[in-house]
Amino acid sequence: MAFSRQAVTDAVGDGLLSFPVTDFDAHGNFDAASYRARIEWLLEYEISTLFVAGGTGEFFNLSLDEFKEIVTIAVEATNGKVPVIASAGMNAHLARQYARIAEEAGADGILLMPPYLTECPQSGLFEYAKSVCDSTDINVIYYNRANGLMNAETVKALADACPNLIGFKDGKGDIQALNTIIKTVGDRLVYVGGVPTAEIFAEAYLSIGVNTYSSAVFNFVPEMAVSFYKALRAGDSETVARLTREFFIPFVQLRDTCPGYAVSLVKAGASLVGHPGGNVRSPLIMPSEDETRVLKQLIDGVENAS
Ligand SMILES: O=C([O-])C(=O)C[C@H](O)[C@@H](O)C(=O)[O-]
Numbered sequence: 001m002a003f004s005r006q007a008v009t010d011a012v013g014d015g016l017l018s019f020p021v022t023d024f025d026a027h028g029n030f031d032a033a034s035y036r037a038r039i040e041w042l043l044e045y046e047i048s049t050l051f052v053a054g055g056t057g058e059f060f061n062l063s064l065d066e067f068k069e070i071v072t073i074a075v076e077a078t079n080g081k082v083p084v085i086a087s088a089g090m091n092a093h094l095a096r097q098y099a100r101i102a103e104e105a106g107a108d109g110i111l112l113m114p115p116y117l118t119e120c121p122q123s124g125l126f127e128y129a130k131s132v133c134d135s136t137d138i139n140v141i142y143y144n145r146a147n148g149l150m151n152a153e154t155v156k157a158l159a160d161a162c163p164n165l166i167g168f169k170d171g172k173g174d175i176q177a178l179n180t181i182i183k184t185v186g187d188r189l190v191y192v193g194g195v196p197t198a199e200i201f202a203e204a205y206l207s208i209g210v211n212t213y214s215s216a217v218f219n220f221v222p223e224m225a226v227s228f229y230k231a232l233r234a235g236d237s238e239t240v241a242r243l244t245r246e247f248f249i250p251f252v253q254l255r256d257t258c259p260g261y262a263v264s265l266v267k268a269g270a271s272l273v274g275h276p277g278g279n280v281r282s283p284l285i286m287p288s289e290d291e292t293r294v295l296k297q298l299i300d301g302v303e304n305a306s
Pocket residue numbers: 019054055056057193194195196197198199213214215216217262
């Protein structure tokens with residue numbers, strides 16, 4: 001852990017958050033050299049925190065050994081420039097193992113994913129998250145998504161019980177529920193916008209006090225992603241509206257044609273801009289040639305405009 005708890009909290013709560021894809025070679029194996037080069041490239045841009053092996057990094061498709069290598073490389077390549085957060089999840093037992101690996105590799109925290117597959121009562125979600133928080137000294141950010149949605153009372157109880165819980169990442173986009181959580185728990189936690197293609201929600205997030213979001217498109221249009229974030233925070237609504245119209249709305253339309261494209265299109269985009277990371281692993285699939293052509297036009301559009 002290279003940063004103090006306060007420094008990690010500040011970084012996660014203010015600035016653009018990068019969620020790199022994970023590099024695979026032509027045989028589908030983790031490609032360490034390519035991944036290291038990707039992290040070094042992304043660090044040339046203005047980001048506040050690096051979240052490795054996240055959803056966009058195909059956490060759900062990685063072995064424990066690959067996870068360990070990914071976190072180790074990310075910590076080395078980042079070299080204390082920004083905090084590194086790695087994921088943890090699947091079930092409480094495995095999540096504690098991921099947290100231990102992340103901590104030993106020098107990560108500053110974990111993004112705790114919802115439990116795998118099963119429906120969960122609020123008290124069970126509380127126990128799941130608390131057992132992981134209790135097992136580690138590093139910071140924890142809970143990812144509120146899918147079957148793991150917590151209500152305001154559960155988040156509040158968790159924040160009271162776990163001093164190392166520093167943040168709450170929304171992955172649902174239910175503004176009423178998120179606003180209730182923020183107003184109930186207050187500034188004890190930092191709040192992160194984290195729906196797929198979070199930029200499409202960024203204005204709504206900001207209006208209720210969520211200053212940061214995870215950017216997957218930062219993987220292939222980093223300059224534009226940083227410009228969008230800066231325009232948002234500076235109140236430049238004209239730039240925000242233009243980029244939303246010209247890039248994010250058509251991107252989200254393409255994304256919504258196939259489940260999993262929030263990740264697959266990002267991998268395709270990385271290849272298109274000369275930073276290939278191989279193909280996604282199943283159960284995800286890569287976009288077709290026609291879809292990749294549409295994506296290329298969107299990328300060319302923002303690159304020509306900047
Ligand atoms: O784990 C992840 O990759 C994410 O939380 C989500 C993405 O970065 C999402 O916000 C996006 O697609 O922009």
